[in-house]
Structure formats: structure tokens, C-alpha cells
Amino acid sequence: MKPTLRAAAYLTTGLLLGPLTLTALLLLTATGVALSPLLVGLPLLALAALTGIPATAAERHRLRVLGAPVPSGPHTPPTRPGLLPWARHRFTEPATWRELAYAVLGALVLWPLEAVALTVLVVIPGALIATPVLLALDGAEVKAVKLLTVTGQPAAFACAAAGLAVLLLAARPLRALAAARARLTRAASRGTTAVRELTRSRARLVDAFEAERRRIERDLHDGAQQRLVALSMTLGLARLDTEPGTPLHDRLTAAHDETRHVLADLRDLIQNIHPRVLTDYGLPAAVPDAADRSPVPVTTDVADLPRFPEPVEAAAYFVIREALANAAKHSGADGIRIEGTYRTGLLTLAVRDDGRGGADPAGGSGLTGLADRLAVLSGTLTLTSPPGGPTELRAEIPCRPCV
């Protein structure tokens, strides 16, 4: 019983999505063609070609109604940040065109067919079953399914029985229809397996890399750093016990100073590998800490951010570090503002400076590296830097907070 109900519900939601897709396709194509002499139509036509992406994504989510898992999309993240690289990437992906084909097929053929099937298999038998009730309400006569005039209760019950029979017989075709449609959606969503495997293995690699950094940081903290502090203490005490001005005292003083420099270097090194404050307190503490180290004054608004999975926090933190370093090096800015917001599955970090602008995204290998790092998390990095400023670096990472 339940699978049949789910199948019927699934097909019904298709009657909402189908016309919507059709409207979007028609509107974009028609206005696009009409305006194409004016050039503004071309972007509209491009947009029409991309309709398949959201339409098929919606189709995938519709599988939930069937109780089926929602497959992941076939698209790979673009290799570079920005709108144009994104568009170029999407238009060269075979998946984009396959999804468009599926959206057109769905909008023109599939949903009208499904509408007919639902009418015959569910709506008509439903109306027949309701005949006795309608007759009782009206008292005199009822036109069953707008065709058959029924005047007496025996005939009405016969109608109801016929309706019930059709409904029972309809269960199997309904389920088959829903299953076929679901299979089509899955087929249209199938990415190139090699590419998907590559993306997954890249993500695994980044995770492993991140875990390794944390391990190194912990080892340095709990091992080398503690031993160096103890050594520095021993040298300091030894120095106290020697006569000032003697060669031994001078040597001990030099060795003692050297350990202090090594400790300072080690602290900076640890800071660059994976700061402990990030592991312990997340972005609300680590971002102001990074801001404190910037030679340019920074105001931060990140206090409300929740904790995120480690790879997300690390990527976000290093984006901010890179942005601060770039702003200090190139922008000539007097002030930097960092804003972090989290809204419905998307973490957004914006670093804005009041400098001279004109930053070249291709210039720094640091930015490209960060964009790669974000791409693994399906995130994006956008740089806006008109000549004269202001420069804004914006990172967006889809994620969920840790509970």
C-alpha cells in the first residue's frame, strides 16, 4: 500500500515541476530569441541552456518522495573562481547538455503523459468511488465522471465498485511508472564515474593532509616545544650559577638566547601549520587571533559563527590568513574588515580592504591554491578588485555546523 501511495505522490509532484520547467524554458528561449539582435538576448539563451541543471537537481530531490536516496549531482567544481570560469566549465561539461535534454523531455513529453496516467489511474476511479456519497448529498441524480448519469443508489454502488476495482488494478502500473521515471532521473544525473571518483579521492587526500598537519602540530607542541622549554630553563639556571663575565657564563648566555629564538621560531611554525586556537575554539577565536597579527588594523565580525568540521574551518582560516597577508603586502590599505556569516548550509567569509584595488587573481599562487582547497569542499573563492578599490575576497563553503 505504502509504495503505491509514494508512487502516486511522486508522480503528482512531477505535475508541479514539469509545467514550471516548461515555463522557464519557454520564457528564456522566447525572450532570448526575440532580444538576440540586441545582444542582451544571448545571455538569456545561455541561461536557457543551463535550465537543465536546477531542473534535474529538483528531479533528484523529488526522489525523496519515493523514499529513495538522493543521488549526488554529476557536476564537478570549476577549477578557478569567478563567474566566467564557472560558466565555461559548465558549458563544456557533457552532464550539462544531458540534463538539458532530460529537462526538455520532461517538460514537453513526460509530465503530460504522467498527467494522463494519473487521471486514468487515480482521479477517475476516485470520482467513481465517491458516487454514492455525492448521490446521497444531491438526493436526485449525479453525473459520475461527468458522463454517466446515475439516479439510484444500486447504480451508484456499482460505480463505486468499478472505481475500487480500477484503483486496485492501477497500483502496479503506478509503481512501474514512478520507477521508470526515477530511473530516468538517475540516468540523467550520472556523472562520468572517473571524474567523480577523482573528486572523492581528492577530498580524501585533503582530509589526510589536514589530519597529518594536525598530528605534526600536536607532536611539535607536546614534544619538541616542551623539551625546548625545559632545556631553556636548565640553561637559564646554569647561567645563574656561573660567575658573570667568565667565558662559561657568556657561552651559556649565548646558548640560552639561542633557545629563546628557536622557541619563537617554533611557535611561528606551529602557527603556520595548524594553529591550536583553531582546533580548540574554532573560527570565532582563531580569526581575531590572525587579525591581531596583521600589520594593518583589522575589525572582525565572526563571533556568531558555530563550529564546523575541521577541513571547513582550516580552509576558511587559511583563506583569511592569505587575504590578510595580500592586503598588507599589496593593497596599501588602512583598514580591513572580516565578516563571517552562516546561513542555511552556506558559510560565507568576506575580507574587504580600503586599499588601491586592481589585485590580479592570477598573480598569487596562494589564491589559486586556496581556490583548489575550497573546490574540494565544493566551495568557491571570488575576488573583486576594481582599480581604485575596494578589494573584496569572498569564500563560500557549503557545509553544516557540528552539533
Next chain:
Amino acid sequence: MPSLRVVLAEDSVLLREGLTALLDRFGHRTVAAVGDADALPGAVAEHGPDIVVTDVRMPPGDGDDGLRAALALRAARPGLPVLVLSQYVQRAYAAELLDSGDGSGVGYLLKDRIGQVEEFARAVEEVAAGGTVIDPEVVRQLLRRQRDPLERLTPREREVLGLIATGRSNAAIARELVVTEAAVGKHVGNILAKLDLPPAEDTHRRVLAVLAFLSA
């Protein structure tokens, strides 16, 4: 300086023994040395020390258990001097410590400073005597920031405030900046006025000024 009775909490055996030797060298006695935060209150209750020296990161939680234990001790025994050691600068730690009690008799130092044995011993003694000691690194980071209400201070006043935050007295600040003590007194007065701190007992206002400085 009279001999101090110290309760020490540090989970690394190496550093625990080193610190005991260091304090001993300066004539102070470590009456108890514990390796986890849960054992700290018991040791303090048993020995009634002149000062508690604790690491921030400690078992059992390996988070900021040492700091939490220190704050709980300060709440239970107002005026108990506490010196907290941290592996990295965390401004919130310093602010929380200064917020405990009336902010006197607390210290917050980077762990690296233990190596500077004389300075470290002096910090222990200052905190035990009711002073306030904040790590120069915290102060250095804060001085680079320019924000209300500290924006109203002149560079010289900011410098003086930074020195107040490290627990220096007016006389010590005067020596450091090579000016007269009266000049320092004037700067301090200006700082307190600019930070809108009402006239009250002087040490209390100094602590409030440092708090404003830390939370800016």
C-alpha cells in the same frame, strides 16, 4: 622576598620537575605538584599555598581544564594568587583571569617564558604579592590594534597602559620610560579619564583599564 609555598599543576613530568627546581633555586618551596586539573582543588585545600601555578591545557579533558580549575579556585577563595601558563596567546584567557576576583593576584604568561628564569621567578613573586602580570606578547598584539576606546589615547599613553598591563608600578614604568614618576602619574590619570573610569580605589581602576585594553 620571603619563601613562597607553591602548588604546581603541570602534566609534563619534565616541566613539573624543571619548575620545581627553578622555584627552589629562587628559595620557594613547591608543596604539591599535580599532573591533572581534578587534583588541583584538593592540593590547594590541603596545603593552603601562597600561589598556584598551573598550565592551561591539562588532563582530564586536555582542553582548558587548568584555566577552569584556576578560575574555580579564585571564585572559592577570593584573593588566592594564580599564575596561568599557556602554550599560545589567547586573549580571552587573560580577560577571564583579570575578571576573576578584583583582578589582582593573577598572571597569564606564555609557557616559553619559563626559560627566562629570573623574569619568571619575578612574575611568580609579583603575582603572589597581589600584582597583575600579563604576557608581553598579549600586550604587543593589543598595542597594534587601534580601536575605540583606546583610540583616544596618545601613543605615549598606550605605551604606559601596556606597561600597566604587564603589572608594573608607576615607579617601574618611570624607570622603563626614563621619565619622572610624576609624569607617569599624569599619564595614568589621563588614561583613566579617557577610558571613563570613575575615581575609586587606584589599583581597582588600573585593573579596569587593563580590562578595557584586553577586551578592545
